[in-house]
Amino acid sequence: MNQASIRTPLGIATILGDExxxxxxxxxxxxxxxSEIPEILQTAISQLQEYFLGKRQNFELKLNPKGTDFQKKVWEELRNIPYGTTVSYLELSRNFGDEKAIRAVASANGKNPLWIVVPCHRVIGSDGSLTGYAGGLHRKKWLLDLENPPIQQSLF
Structure with a gap:
């Protein structure tokens, strides 16, 4: 398994992967x-850097997360949430196909091993509140603000 750690605006991101x-x-x-980046991780690092610069909205990476089949299905559903939008945990459960699975879906969301690439930061509470984010709510807010910058109002 190859590993590299890079500086981001939100801390040091560590990427693990192989072929x-x-x-x-x-x-x-x-x-x-x-100090050195394995070649196999170069694309992932480049795409993360582009995301933080506001130049990338979708990731085109081969993913191989470790998890149960259920978790992997939830993580795939998370990848369907468009850049700059949010859904509630309830909406995510409905999109997943089972509104009653909200707790299991929320638990799988919280175990997402692919920070930003699988955008669990786009899931919020039904009341619009920022709830539950393994990276800390300050990071969740920062990411949502990056994807939804305030519109500059005209002075004229």
């Missing part, structure tokens, strides 16, 4: 940046 795909992307503040 089968990207297995994990996580962020924290304690990891050190990598």
């Amino acid at each position: 089968k795909g990207i297995q994990e992307i996580k962020v924290d503040d304690s990891t050190k940046e990598s």
Whole structure:
């Protein structure tokens, strides 16, 4: 398994992957940046950098996350949430096909191993509140603001 850590506006992102795909992307503040980037992770790192620069809305990466079949189905559903939009946990459960599975869907959402690429940050509470984000609510808010910048009003 190859690994690289890069600086992002939200902390150090660590990417793990091999020829089968990207297995994990996580962020924290304690990891050190990598001095060398394995070639197999170059595309993932480039796409993350483009996202943070506002130049990428969709990721085109081969993914290979570890999880149960149920979790993987939920993570695939998360990838259907368009850039700059949000859905509630209830809407996500309905889109998944079972409104009653809201707790299981929310749990799978919280175990998403592919930070940003599988956009679990786009899932909010039914009342519009920012709830539950493994990376911290400050990061969730930052990501949603990046994807939905305020519109500059004209002075004239």
